[in-house]
Amino acid sequence: MLIEAQVWEVLLQVPDPELPAVSICDLGIVRDVRCASEAVTVVITPTYSGCPATEMIESAIREALERAGACDVTVEIRLSPTWTSDWITTAGHAKLRAHGIAPPQSTASMQAHPIRFFTPSPSCPRCAARAATRLSEFGSTACKALYRCEACREPFEYFKPI
Amino acid sequence: MSSAAHLEYVLRLADNALILGQRLSEWTGHAPVLEEELALANMALDLIGQSRLLLSHAGRLEGAGRDEDHLAFLRTDQQYRNLTLVELPNGDFGRTVVRNFLFSAFQEPLWEALRSSLDADLAAIAEKSLKEARYHARHSAEWVVRLGDGTDESHARSQSALDYLWPYTTEFFTEDSVDTEVAAAGLGVGCAALRLRWEAAVHPVLMEATLAVPAPTAFRSRGKIGTHSEHLGHILAEMQHLQRAHPGAHW
Numbered sequence: 328m329l330i331e332a333q334v335w336e337v338l339l340q341v342p343d344p345e346l347p348a349v350s351i352c353d354l355g356i357v358r359d360v361r362c363a364s365e366a367v368t369v370v371i372t373p374t375y376s377g378c379p380a381t382e383m384i385e386s387a388i389r390e391a392l393e394r395a396g397a398c399d400v401t402v403e404i405r406l407s408p409t410w411t412s413d414w415i416t417t418a419g420h421a422k423l424r425a426h427g428i429a430p431p432q433s434t435a436s437m438q439a440h441p442i443r444f445f446t447p448s449p450s451c452p453r454c455a456a457r458a459a460t461r462l463s464e465f466g467s468t469a470c471k472a473l474y475r476c477e478a479c480r481e482p483f484e485y486f487k488p489i
Numbered sequence: 490m491s492s493a494a495h496l497e498y499v500l501r502l503a504d505n506a507l508i509l510g511q512r513l514s515e516w517t518g519h520a521p522v523l524e525e526e527l528a529l530a531n532m533a534l535d536l537i538g539q540s541r542l543l544l545s546h547a548g549r550l551e552g553a554g555r556d557e558d559h560l561a562f563l564r565t566d567q568q569y570r571n572l573t574l575v576e577l578p579n580g581d582f583g584r585t586v587v588r589n590f591l592f593s594a595f596q597e598p599l600w601e602a603l604r605s606s607l608d609a610d611l612a613a614i615a616e617k618s619l620k621e622a623r624y625h626a627r628h629s630a631e632w633v634v635r636l637g638d639g640t641d642e643s644h645a646r647s648q649s650a651l652d653y654l655w656p657y658t659t660e661f662f663t664e665d666s667v668d669t670e671v672a673a674a675g676l677g678v679g680c681a682a683l684r685l686r687w688e689a690a691v692h693p694v695l696m697e698a699t700l701a702v703p704a705p706t707a708f709r710s711r712g713k714i715g716t717h718s719e720h721l722g723h724i725l726a727e728m729q730h731l732q733r734a735h736p737g738a739h740w
Binding site: 376377378379406407408410462465466473487 | 510523524527528530531532533534535536537538539541542609610612613614616617618620621624628
């Protein structure tokens with residue numbers, strides 16, 4: 328039988344299938360953990376409606392907890408409140424940056440901008456210069472856009488603030 | 490209010506997302522530039538994700554044991570409830586962009602309002618979908634301006650796309666008893682309020698794009714009551730082929 332703190336400990340090690348550098352806890356996907364005798368319930372909030380990783384995350388959670396000794400694992404999907412990139416932890420930001428992905432700016436800072444032709448200026452995860460040009464609003468996964476740093480000329484991915 | 494209207498309303502929302510998602514995914518491997526290839530595939534994925542949530546919800550409301558797959562793959566064209574606009578062929582990139590713009594500008598105020606639906610599951614789906622719709626609306630509006638206010642060729646093509654698609658937008662705001670019932674019950678949104686929001690979003694972009702707003706016509710499409718164009722059957726034939734040929738197949 329696992330207690331809640333142990334479950335969180337296990338979940339901290341479960342990588343996001345599309346961003347293996349960060350765990351599902353770093354991304355703020357895990358919202359709640361409940362333990363009642365043998366039963367463990369993990370509540371997750373998916374990032375994007377169509378995120379193909381959601382089902383993989385569910386099975387990764389189940390497998391990790393079963394390896395840790397849980398025998399009755401339920402993964403519950405909670406849609407509201409909806410996931411926001413503001414839930415990514417400070418540790419998550421550091422890991423993304425170390426992995427060459429610029430972490431998202433806070434969504435509050437986005438509200439002040441006009442709606443179209445709006446290009447937030449993320450700082451380059453390699454040289455930290457804030458002089459990036461957007462190459463593509465959509466990237467290799469639903470959650471990222473593609474930028475190029477005009478200082479070091481390297482392209483990089485930017486985690487979209489939503 | 491009858492629960493039939495509630496179910497019908499959720500199916501309309503689900504089918505709009507599913508059919509446009511299916512249409513946009515046809516661009517995979519064919520988009521004019523890599524960036525737009527990614528964009529169209531990403532938007533298709535968002536829409537299909539939204540439709541999965543909505544169809545699962547519809548299945549629960551119906552309570553007859555039908556799940557998202559059953560509803561997507563085993564209904565006939567006349568049982569589909571999407572707006573005719575979303576089933577029309579993609580046409581060229583300009584027409585795809587203009588349709589995405591007209592549709593996402595409609596989805597944005599719709600999801601915004603549905604966040605306060607008394608159907609808590611629908612409100613949660615709306616909250617999630619709104620963020621995605623905003624992104625789609627912004628991206629497609631940028632392209633409408635770029636193409637409309639672009640070269641002679643891109644302008645002409647965008648204008649002809651707008652002329653072709655515009656008559657189908659009347660259906661967005663053609664309120665029937667389903668809309669009225671769900672709006673009165675606090676589950677859905679009335680069409681009149683949406684029309685004002687949509688026009689306020691669409692007209693300035695078209696003006697900036699130097700595109701002329703087409704004159705109103707008497708044409709009325711009726712996809713949301715199940716009377717579709719000839720195009721829907723072809724989409725479903727492709728989308729449902731596997732389940733029809735191998736009933737119950739899964740992996």
